[in-house]
Amino acid sequence: MARGYRQTGREGRPESGGVPRLEGMSDTPDHLVLPVDAVSAGRLAERGLHYRLLDTADESAYAAWIRADERGFHGPASNDEQNAFSRAAMGSRRTTGVWDPQSVLIAEPVATVNSWPVELSVPGETTVGAWAISSVTVSPTHRRRGIARSLLEGELRTAQRLGLPIASLTVSEATIYGRYGFGPATTAADWRIDSRAAGWLGDEPDGRIDFIPVEDYARIAFALHEAARTARPGEVDGWPERWRQFAGLRPGDGDAAGVRTVQYREDGEVRAAAAFRVVEEPQREEHSVRVLHLDSTTPSARLGVLRFLLSLDLVTRVDASLLSVDEPLRWRLADQRAAEVTVRDHEWLRILDVPRALEARRFSGAGRFRLDVSDDLGLATGRWLVESDADGVVRVGDAGHDDDAPLLRTDVATLGSLYLGGVAVTTLADAGRTAGSDAEAVLIADRVLRSTVAPFLSFWY
Numbered sequence: 001m002a003r004g005y006r007q008t009g010r011e012g013r014p015e016s017g018g019v020p021r022l023e024g025m026s027d028t029p030d031h032l033v034l035p036v037d038a039v040s041a042g043r044l045a046e047r048g049l050h051y052r053l054l055d056t057a058d059e060s061a062y063a064a065w066i067r068a069d070e071r072g073f074h075g076p077a078s079n080d081e082q083n084a085f086s087r088a089a090m091g092s093r094r095t096t097g098v099w100d101p102q103s104v105l106i107a108e109p110v111a112t113v114n115s116w117p118v119e120l121s122v123p124g125e126t127t128v129g130a131w132a133i134s135s136v137t138v139s140p141t142h143r144r145r146g147i148a149r150s151l152l153e154g155e156l157r158t159a160q161r162l163g164l165p166i167a168s169l170t171v172s173e174a175t176i177y178g179r180y181g182f183g184p185a186t187t188a189a190d191w192r193i194d195s196r197a198a199g200w201l202g203d204e205p206d207g208r209i210d211f212i213p214v215e216d217y218a219r220i221a222f223a224l225h226e227a228a229r230t231a232r233p234g235e236v237d238g239w240p241e242r243w244r245q246f247a248g249l250r251p252g253d254g255d256a257a258g259v260r261t262v263q264y265r266e267d268g269e270v271r272a273a274a275a276f277r278v279v280e281e282p283q284r285e286e287h288s289v290r291v292l293h294l295d296s297t298t299p300s301a302r303l304g305v306l307r308f309l310l311s312l313d314l315v316t317r318v319d320a321s322l323l324s325v326d327e328p329l330r331w332r333l334a335d336q337r338a339a340e341v342t343v344r345d346h347e348w349l350r351i352l353d354v355p356r357a358l359e360a361r362r363f364s365g366a367g368r369f370r371l372d373v374s375d376d377l378g379l380a381t382g383r384w385l386v387e388s389d390a391d392g393v394v395r396v397g398d399a400g401h402d403d404d405a406p407l408l409r410t411d412v413a414t415l416g417s418l419y420l421g422g423v424a425v426t427t428l429a430d431a432g433r434t435a436g437s438d439a440e441a442v443l444i445a446d447r448v449l450r451s452t453v454a455p456f457l458s459f460w461y
């Protein structure tokens with residue numbers, strides 16, 4: 001299972017996301033102890049299924065849970081060492097399952113989900129608390145009986161109970177989550193570059209590149225991500241084990257021996273780092289580079305690393321995925337046609353609290369319009385007056401019935417797509433996904449919602 005939304009450890013990571021404390025509870029973060037959603041528990045109980053939280057301190061219970069998760073994604077079962085690595089993550093996440101008392105493998109849940117609070121970067125170089133959801137699996141023996149629906153609706157209500165205005169996820173298939181009100185909000189660009197044809201425009205980067213130990217890479221690159229993420233709408237806070245995984249340090253990583261790691265310094269300061277593998281292409285006696293991850297705090301350092309990878313001897317191709325659709329590299333290639341770029345949806349957002357979500361980000365200038373949101377699940381339905389000042393500070397209030405401000409109508413999934421400003425309101429209006437009371441409504445919303453930085457997320461979670 002090669003997808004990156006698999007969980008890994010997050011030891012030493014401070015809790016984030018602004019989850020408020022619930023009264024009368026211990027020091028344990030609320031998201032770990034809040035009881036499972038009663039509505040979903042009731043629905044599942046009607047079918048004889050038990051929906052409950054997993055105590056990740058219980059090693060054998062965790063081993064059974066992760067086996068179910070891995071089987072759900074058609075991956076191999078982990079050994080004890082790998083379980084210890086991933087269990088470090090579960091200690092700070094909400095780990096939930098559905099058990100069928102009739103199962104032969106009675107300890108293994110027939111469905112899994114894992115969720116935790118994150119800091120989601122939003123336009124204006126700031127963040128908002130969001131509820132990240134991962135490890136959604138339903139056993140093939142129990143599929144298409146509404147179990148995933150119960151889990152997802154339960155997660156959304158749980159996020160609301162925790163006071164989080166948004167839920168977020170990265171997806172295995174783009175057809176699953178729209179029905180729960182999620183919309184694709186960031187676009188990922190996957191690059192395949194013919195490095196011999198690409199060439200280079202302008203000066204060579206003048207920073208210094210060095211190979212570094214993989215252990216150092218994991219630490220340095222994680223720190224670069226944390227330093228840079230707030231300025232990039234769509235990014236979320238990472239966790240150290242995820243970066244150890246990029247470095248090939250997950251126990252039992254069969255490709256670990258081939259992982260190379262570099263750092264790039266400008267003015268004596270490390271401003272970019274990359275992990276990559278060089279793969280031999282057996283048929284062609286050539287090599288290609290697979291970029292495993294690239295972090296940077298400046299565009300020039302990022303270009304410096306990419307230039308280094310494009311200039312490796314014996315290498316004819318560089319593959320890099322999850323780049324921004326606005327990757328500056330294109331404008332330094334002498335032959336832009338040497339790069340094949342494939343774009344697709346990556347991070348999906350579900351707005352749960354419209355006023356708090358909108359007020360958490362900056363708009364791109366002053367505007368005033370009414371916003372009407374429809375939501376099949378009824379979690380975010382409403383009509384509001386949305387105002388922003390010249391600095392982009394947003395205020396959301398009640399829309400009085402007699403207010404004559406232009407009105408934009410949208411369903412909640414489309415609002416999720418608009419939220420980070422990565423797609424124009426005019427585009428979604430042209431697509432029939434949103435509509436204004438008049439052309440002005442669409443134009444005002446378009447002007448203020450757009451982000452100057454293309455939203456993107458540099459990894460799977």
Ligand SMILES: CC(=O)SCCNC(=O)CCNC(=O)[C@H](O)C(C)(C)COP(=O)(O)OP(=O)(O)OC[C@H]1O[C@@H](n2cnc3c(N)ncnc32)[C@H](O)[C@@H]1OP(=O)(O)O
Pocket residue numbers: 005072073133134135136137138139142143144145146147148149150169170171172173175176179
């Ligand atoms: C954030 C993440 O973790 S992404 C990872 C998602 N998980 C996977 O891809 C692992 C493999 N797949 C699975 O485990 C399961 O098939 C799941 C979790 C995707 C769906 O579980 P199920 O319990 O079968 O779904 P459930 O019966 O609740 O179906 C709910 C709705 O989703 C639809 N649906 C379910 N799976 C899919 C799918 N793969 N593609 C499109 N639609 C789907 C159903 O048709 C149903 O539609 P409706 O409500 O409009 O009638």
